[in-house]
Each structure stands twice: as structure tokens, then as C-alpha cells.
Amino acid sequence: MKTVLTIAGSDCSGGAGIQADIKTMIMNGVYAMSAITALTAQNTTGVYGIQETSPEFLDNQLDCIFTDIFPDAVKIGMLSSAEIMHHVAVKLQQYHAHHIVLDPVMISTSGHRLMDKDAEQTLQKELFPLAEIITPNIPEAEALTGLQITNADSMEEAAHKLYESFHISVLLKGGHRINDANDLLYTNGHGIWLHGERINNPNTHGTGCTLSSAIASNLARGFSLEDSVRRSKQYLTDALKAQLDLGHGSGPLDHTLGKTQ
Ligand SMILES: Nc1ncnc2c1ncn2[C@@H]1O[C@H](COP(=O)(O)OP(=O)(O)OP(=O)(O)O)[C@@H](O)[C@H]1O
Ligand SMILES: Cc1ncc(COP(=O)(O)O)c(N)n1
Numbered sequence: 195m196k197t198v199l200t201i202a203g204s205d206c207s208g209g210a211g212i213q214a215d216i217k218t219m220i221m222n223g224v225y226a227m228s229a230i231t232a233l234t235a236q237n238t239t240g241v242y243g244i245q246e247t248s249p250e251f252l253d254n255q256l257d258c259i260f261t262d263i264f265p266d267a268v269k270i271g272m273l274s275s276a277e278i279m280h281h282v283a284v285k286l287q288q289y290h291a292h293h294i295v296l297d298p299v300m301i302s303t304s305g306h307r308l309m310d311k312d313a314e315q316t317l318q319k320e321l322f323p324l325a326e327i328i329t330p331n332i333p334e335a336e337a338l339t340g341l342q343i344t345n346a347d348s349m350e351e352a353a354h355k356l357y358e359s360f361h362i363s364v365l366l367k368g369g370h371r372i373n374d375a376n377d378l379l380y381t382n383g384h385g386i387w388l389h390g391e392r393i394n395n396p397n398t399h400g401t402g403c404t405l406s407s408a409i410a411s412n413l414a415r416g417f418s419l420e421d422s423v424r425r426s427k428q429y430l431t432d433a434l435k436a437q438l439d440l441g442h443g444s445g446p447l448d449h450t451l452g453k454t455q
Contacts, residue, residue, distance in 0.1 A: 196414040197225045197263055200407060201256070201282055202271030202299075203244075203308065204230050207237040209446030210302070210400035215269060215407040217449035222411035222429060227265060229255040231282075232274050234308075238399055238441030241306035246274050249281040256282070260289040266414035267293035269407045270325075272308050276316035283320040293413040296325040297406035298334050303399060303444055314338070318360070327363040327381075327419060328356065329406045332370040346376070346387075353380035365409075365423055369401060375431070379423050386420065388427055393434040397445035404447060405430050 198219050205211035212228045219226035231252060235243035247255075259265065268291050273279045286294065298317060300309045309317070314337065322328060332343045335352045343352050353366040363381035368374065368390075375390030408426030417425060429451075436448035 195225045196266045197227065198267045198269065198410050198414050199227045199229065199259055199265035200269045200271060201229045201231060202269070202403070203232040203234050203274070205234055205236055207441070209238060210403045211272060214400040214403040214446070214449070215271065218404045218407040219411050221449055221451070222408050224411045224414050227259050227263060229259060231272060231278050238443035238445045240304040240443070241302050241308070244274060246278065249277050252278060252281055253285060256285040260285070265291065267295065267410040269410040270294065270296045270321065271403055271406065272299045273313070273317070274308060275310050276313040279313060279316045279321055283324060286324050293410065294325045295406050295410040295413065296321060296328045297402055298328055298330050298338070299402070300334050300337060322360045322362060325362050326413070327365055327409065329365045329367060329402065329409070331367045331402060335366050349378050350385050353378050353385055363419060367402065367405070369398065377427065379420065381419060388424060390427055391431055393431065395434045395437055397439060397447065398434070399444045399446050401430060401447065404433060404449070
């Protein structure tokens with residue numbers, strides 16, 4: 195069985211973060227492991243507290259994982275501070291980790307900051323160079339490029355700029371636009387539009403975590419980057435289509451695709 199590690203924050207309500215990642219990995223046919231960067235107290239209505247893991251304890255988790263069950267791919271999610279980022283970068287280099295999928299989680303859907311503003315530079319300088327692909331949403335791509343993204347052309351411009359600046363593949367997610375669910379994969383010097391079916395479902399908590407974990411799972415299983423992204427987008431669409439409705443806010447996905455109902 196192929197193995198995947200998520201380095202991310204815990205969402206106690208189970209919709210995003212580590213919990214969404216592990217559910218996704220199991221459903222995408224890999225063995226899931228986790229190194230927890232922070233505990234969050236959150237639910238479908240918002241984020242009510244963050245307790246960061248100490249950098250030394252994060253090192254301890256990563257050492258335990260990499261010296262025993264080596265991951266075939268790594269997904270990186272919430273990293274709340276520059277210090278945590280630095281420790282993750284050092285360990286990933288020390289162990290020659292590969293197939294790294296980096297979701298630059300900055301602000302939750304509910305509007306809460308999950309990454310210190312002054313950590314954005316460290317993310318770009320220390321972690322982007324290690325990644326095979328980054329998966330920003332539109333607000334994150336705007337923050338990273340300084341461009342305003344209002345349509346398909348400006349999505350292409352921003353993805354191209356990120357690709358040129360960091361020499362890595364980019365999946366610019368279009369979920370924040372209201373009329374479609376089209377994402378742009380920029381790789382090997384050109385953009386590929388992935389046209390998605392917009393599902394009428396207000397419960398989208400954890401879509402970004404789910405997509406990046408599915409991509410890491412598919413890369414671990416040996417699929418090409420483009421195939422991994424396409425398969426993952428289909429999995430996410432199916433999870434939205436299952437129409438789970440839990441909680442008082444933007445609820446979680448049905449990672450089982452309706453199979454347990
Ligand atoms: N209503 C929807 N129907 C179909 N696909 C969707 C819908 N909303 C979002 N998506 C898809 O979900 C994925 C994540 O997109 P989005 O831009 O929402 O990322 P995100 O903001 O990082 O997610 P998160 O909500 O976890 O922060 C993309 O593939 C996007 O196209
Ligand atoms: C621990 C953790 N990681 C990531 C997210 C982003 O997910 P979303 O934007 O769907 O709230 C989150 N809310 N919590």
C-alpha cells in the first residue's frame with residue numbers, strides 16, 4: 195500500500211484540516227499519516243481558537259514518521275507561523291521527501307486568519323521550492339502575486355506569474371467564482387483548464403484540504419500530475435454531490451461519497 199503524510203492543522207469538527215485529509219486519503223486508496231502543526235477549536239460556523247504545536251514536538255512527529263514509514267507523497271496544509279514553516283522545510287530536506295503538494299492555507303472560508311501575515315515570505319522562500327505543486331485559491335493567489343483576479347484571463351496571468359516565479363506547477367482553484375467550478379492547472383509552461391461542474395451545495399468546508407490530499411494520494415499511487423489533479427477534482431465533485439448537510443454553518447463534505455447513507 196502506498197503511504198501519504200499530511201502536515202497540517204487539526205479541525206476538531208472534522209470537516210477540514212487533518213481530519214478531512216485522512217478521510218480523503220483512505221477513500222483514495224492510500225495509507226494515511228499525520229503530523230499536526232496546530233490544534234484548532236472550530237466548527238462549521240467559525241474558528242474559535244488556535245493552539246500551535248511547539249516546533250520541537252513537530253520535529254519529533256516528523257522524525258517518527260520519516261524514520262519508520264516513509265511517505266510516498268506529502269500534503270502540506272495549515273502552517274501558522276514562520277518558525278513552524280522553517281522546521282517543516284528543514285525536515286523535508288533532511289529526509290529527501292518527494293511528491294510534495296502544498297496548499298497555502300491563509301484564511302479559512304469563515305474568514306479567520308490561519309497563517310501569520312508575516313509568514314507569507316517564509317512560505318514562499320523556504321517551502322515553495324520544495325513543492326511539486328501549490329494549490330492556491332483566488333484570494334491566496336492574489337496575496338501571492340499582488341494581482342487582482344476577476345476572470346479567466348487574470349487567473350491565467352496569476353498562475354503564469356506563480357509558475358515563472360517559483361518554477362513549480364500551480365493549480366489555481368476557481369471555487370470562489372460563483373458561476374462555475376473551473377480550475378487552472380499550470381504545468382510545463384502552459385495552462386490546462388479543468389472544467390468542473392458547479393454543484394448547488396452550500397456545504398463546502400474543507401474543499402481545498404480534500405482536493406490537495408486527493409492529489410497527494412494519486413501522486414503516491416503513481417499517476418501523472420495531470421491525471422492526479424483530474425481524478426482528485428472528480429472525487430471532490432462526487433463528495434459535494436453526496437449533499438451531506440451537517441452543522442449550522444458551511445458544513446463538511448461527505449468523504450464517503452454517500453456510500454454509508
Ligand atoms: N459548489 C462547487 N461545486 C463544484 N466544485 C466546487 C464548488 N465549490 C468549490 N469547488 C471546487 O472545490 C475546489 C476547492 O476550491 P476553492 O476555490 O473553494 O478552494 P479553497 O478556498 O481553498 O477551499 P476551502 O473552502 O477548503 O478553503 C476547486 O476544485 C473548486 O473548483
Ligand atoms: C485546520 C484547518 N486547516 C485548513 C482549513 C481551511 O479550510 P476551509 O477554508 O474550508 O475553512 C481550516 N478551516 N482548518
